[in-house]
Amino acid sequence: MSTYRMHLLVCGGTGCQASDSRQLADNLQAQVLMAGMGKEVQVVTTGCFGFCEKGPIVKVLPDNIFYVEVKPADAEEIVSEHVLKGRPVNRLLYVEPGMKERIAEHREMPFYKKQLRIALRNCGFIDPEDINEYISVDGYQALGKVLTEMTPDALLVLMKKSGLRGRGGGGFPTGLKWEAAARNKSDKKYIICNADEGDPGAFMDRSILEGDPHSVLEAMAIAGYATGADCGYIYIRAEYPLAIHRLVIAIGQARQAGLLGENILGTGFSFDIEIKYGAGAFVCGEETALIHSIEGERGEPTNKPPFPAESGLWEKPTCVNNVETFANVPPIILNGPEWFSSIGSEKSKGTKVFALAGKVNNVGLVEVPMGIKLREIIFDIGGGIKDGKKFKSVQTGGPSGGCIPAEHLDTPIDYENLTRIGSMMGSGGMIVLDEDDCMVNVAKFYLEFTCDESCGKCTPCRVGNKRLHEILTRITEGKGTMKDLDNLKELGGIIKDTALCGLGQTSPNPVLSTMKYFWDEYVAHVVDKRCPAGVCTALLSYYVLPDNCIGCTACRRVCPVSCISGEVKKVHEIDQTKCIKCGACQKACKFGAIVRK
Amino acid sequence: MCKNALTEEKFRELDAYVASLPERKGALIAVLHKAQEIFGYLPEEVQLHVARLLDLPAANVYGVVSFYSFFAEEPRGDHVINVCMGTACFVRGAEIILKELEADLGIKAGQTTPDGLFSIDALRCVGACGLAPVVMVDGKVYGRVKPGEISSIIKEFMEV
Numbered sequence: 001m002s003t004y005r006m007h008l009l010v011c012g013g014t015g016c017q018a019s020d021s022r023q024l025a026d027n028l029q030a031q032v033l034m035a036g037m038g039k040e041v042q043v044v045t046t047g048c049f050g051f052c053e054k055g056p057i058v059k060v061l062p063d064n065i066f067y068v069e070v071k072p073a074d075a076e077e078i079v080s081e082h083v084l085k086g087r088p089v090n091r092l093l094y095v096e097p098g099m100k101e102r103i104a105e106h107r108e109m110p111f112y113k114k115q116l117r118i119a120l121r122n123c124g125f126i127d128p129e130d131i132n133e134y135i136s137v138d139g140y141q142a143l144g145k146v147l148t149e150m151t152p153d154a155l156l157v158l159m160k161k162s163g164l165r166g167r168g169g170g171g172f173p174t175g176l177k178w179e180a181a182a183r184n185k186s187d188k189k190y191i192i193c194n195a196d197e198g199d200p201g202a203f204m205d206r207s208i209l210e211g212d213p214h215s216v217l218e219a220m221a222i223a224g225y226a227t228g229a230d231c232g233y234i235y236i237r238a239e240y241p242l243a244i245h246r247l248v249i250a251i252g253q254a255r256q257a258g259l260l261g262e263n264i265l266g267t268g269f270s271f272d273i274e275i276k277y278g279a280g281a282f283v284c285g286e287e288t289a290l291i292h293s294i295e296g297e298r299g300e301p302t303n304k305p306p307f308p309a310e311s312g313l314w315e316k317p318t319c320v321n322n323v324e325t326f327a328n329v330p331p332i333i334l335n336g337p338e339w340f341s342s343i344g345s346e347k348s349k350g351t352k353v354f355a356l357a358g359k360v361n362n363v364g365l366v367e368v369p370m371g372i373k374l375r376e377i378i379f380d381i382g383g384g385i386k387d388g389k390k391f392k393s394v395q396t397g398g399p400s401g402g403c404i405p406a407e408h409l410d411t412p413i414d415y416e417n418l419t420r421i422g423s424m425m426g427s428g429g430m431i432v433l434d435e436d437d438c439m440v441n442v443a444k445f446y447l448e449f450t451c452d453e454s455c456g457k458c459t460p461c462r463v464g465n466k467r468l469h470e471i472l473t474r475i476t477e478g479k480g481t482m483k484d485l486d487n488l489k490e491l492g493g494i495i496k497d498t499a500l501c502g503l504g505q506t507s508p509n510p511v512l513s514t515m516k517y518f519w520d521e522y523v524a525h526v527v528d529k530r531c532p533a534g535v536c537t538a539l540l541s542y543y544v545l546p547d548n549c550i551g552c553t554a555c556r557r558v559c560p561v562s563c564i565s566g567e568v569k570k571v572h573e574i575d576q577t578k579c580i581k582c583g584a585c586q587k588a589c590k591f592g593a594i595v596r597k
Numbered sequence: 598m599c600k601n602a603l604t605e606e607k608f609r610e611l612d613a614y615v616a617s618l619p620e621r622k623g624a625l626i627a628v629l630h631k632a633q634e635i636f637g638y639l640p641e642e643v644q645l646h647v648a649r650l651l652d653l654p655a656a657n658v659y660g661v662v663s664f665y666s667f668f669a670e671e672p673r674g675d676h677v678i679n680v681c682m683g684t685a686c687f688v689r690g691a692e693i694i695l696k697e698l699e700a701d702l703g704i705k706a707g708q709t710t711p712d713g714l715f716s717i718d719a720l721r722c723v724g725a726c727g728l729a730p731v732v733m734v735d736g737k738v739y740g741r742v743k744p745g746e747i748s749s750i751i752k753e754f755m756e757v
Contacts, residue, residue, distance in 0.1 A: 014725055015726070018723075018725045018728055018731070018738035019728065052725070052727030053727045198721065199722075200682070200684045200687075200721045200722040202722070203724030206724050239723070240724075276627075277626065277630055279629070279630065279665030279666070279668060280666035281666065282721075294623065296622075296627075297625075297661065298660050298661055299664065299665070314623075355726065357729065359688060363685070363726050363727040364727060398684070429684065431685060431688060433688060442688070452666075455664070560697040560700065560701065580693070580696045581693075582696070582744040584743075584744040
């Protein structure tokens with residue numbers, strides 16, 4: 001990259017592309033060319049910077065200036081002011097909520113200060129569509145090192161020593177998984193990368209594949225060497241078109257460079273990778289279900305044992321790891337297992353990427369050392385709760401996880417602690433909830449998801465979750481009884497104990513954890529027929545206060561279902577049978593004439 | 598002419614794709630992806646055709662089609678409106694947006710308007726959580742959608 005004196009890095013992640021970052025990159029390129037700087041300034045479309053809340057992001061190197069919420073029309077000013085005259089565009093710099101000063105460098109931003117990026121090290125830094133950029137940041141060096149300097153056994157020892165655990169949910173030690181596959185003798189073995197990120201609200205795997213696809217390819221080849229496999233599959237959701245596009249490019253480039261295929265780097269080791277498309281089934285994140293899906297079958301899980309390491313794809317030894325797990329592998333090999341195990345907590349080493357979303361100021365991807373407190377993630381990195389509201393709970397682990405209340409904000413996060421307080425690490429979704437969220441409704445939301453996604457093979461999950469959902473629906477409609485609450489608890493416990501796979505065994509978690517920490521809210525729904533957060537629509541209605549209404553028609557005009565009647569200067573009325581309780585009228589009313597009861 | 602007509606030509610395209618596969622073992626899902634790309638959806642005739650091509654029982658093919666949410670057995674509208682119902686969008690009001698959209702078009706999620714213009718789908722996370730709540734129409738993403746905005750978004754596509 002030495003020929004250019006300046007680089008304009010534009011985020012090309014899905015989030016920023018949704019806000020026109022592609023047009024922005026084109027405009028920047030056009031402006032650079034118009035200024036006659038095409039040979040001096042390079043515009044690079046990178047992967048996700050993680051700071052999705054403030055996208056699209058543009059970073060200028062070597063000045064290290066970080067622009068946020070950049071619009072395509074801002075390209076001209078960035079080039080004419082910053083690139084040509086060396087004056088950063090002040091109005092595009094980041095302002096911390098509640099502060100006045102603008103911050104120019106990303107290292108100074110509270111969002112990035114506490115982060116430690118290992119898996120996301122190259123996201124937002126290199127052009128994911130150019131293998132040379134990956135190679136320039138030590139890419140494929142780890143593969144070269146293991147192929148030329150290490151035996152597979154030594155590699156397994158190294159991986160076990162590092163303490164890396166699976167980042168997809170369960171947290172099984174990666175080194176042990178590889179060793180099990182290596183020990184099983186077979187004519188054919190497989191490495192599978194699980195990129196079927198179905199957890200709603202989690203998008204770290206997609207960001208890694210979009211921002212740094214080669215790191216995953218490299219790690220898969222390394223896993224192939226460790227276990228004796230020569231064939232790899234990446235199982236990815238068809239809903240991730242950009243990630244697929246970049247993977248296809250990356251695989252092609254790696255093959256051309258001789259880093260995938262026959263006789264890699266002249267060492268006699270061969271390994272190739274193929275992409276397999278999922279078709280939208282959450283349960284396919286479970287490794288046995290995923291394997292059946294690759295075989296072209298329904299993605300239904302099977303009993304373990306036999307574990308895939310023994311009998312997996314086409315009944316051959318198979319090693320399934322998740323995207324983020326793979327992304328950690330090359331740095332571990334280059335920096336040594338001691339370096340990796342020095343980061344994190346006693347039993348959970350390294351870092352974890354969390355997708356921070358919901359009612360938090362800074363939505364985005366954050367990578368933090370294990371053992372960090374929830375409070376630090378939500379309030380320091382996340383910038384606190386949106387609109388100055390009160391924190392209520394944080395949901396981790398997606399549909400398999402639980403809701404953690406304020407009293408546990410100072411719990412250091414690792415696999416064991418999260419399980420202990422009734423949630424789980426899962427893939428790393430982290431949804432922040434505030435005082436306006438109804439916990440019963442949130443539990444119902446997750447159960448609805450599980451009912452949709454249950455494969456139907458085992459009864460506890462197929463029928464049990466449906467019953468849980470029905471009970472929760474009754475409660476949110478004000479028809480619940482105290483007996484329902486007992487039933488929820490008992491049935492939840494039974495499903496956890498008896499379901500076949502990870503999906504069913506964890507699906508009652510959202511219900512059980514909210515019942516444990518927010519019991520009063522359940523009781524309010526059941527006994528008082530009241531939703532304290534004002535969410536459950538059956539338990540509330542909007543009314544016009546005749547004394548306050550001046551008949552300005554503002555509410556009537558915004559009502560999406562036209563259920564408000566009334567003439568100018570006359571008191572309006574809401575038709576309760578048509579009202580969808582969206583609250584638009586209340587927001588539009590300037591006279592406080594609409595109340596929610 | 599109905600664009601979902603199952604023409605000979607489309608079947609031939611599918612046949613050619615299957616013939617080009619190096620391995621038919623385990624190819625069912627890939628073939629169905631291709632078939633949906635060609636036909637737009639997977640009606641019974643197409644499923645039976647795929648079963649014959651791959652020498653599989655038709656029940657197997659139907660089992661797979663009905664298992665995965667990506668495969669549609671009904672024709673889709675000209676414009677597919679996806680409302681993200683991922684958790685991040687849900688807690689920022691996606692449920693209200695969906696209800697409003699359903700009221701506007703008079704159909705439920707998963708259905709198509711009688712004129713074949715719009716389909717509504719509730720989708721699990723497009724991963725643009727920073728823009729929640731998100732609505733996606735034909736791949737174009739609308740972020741931070743507020744109640745009341747949905748009708749103007751639909752209008753854009755009615756006029757085209």
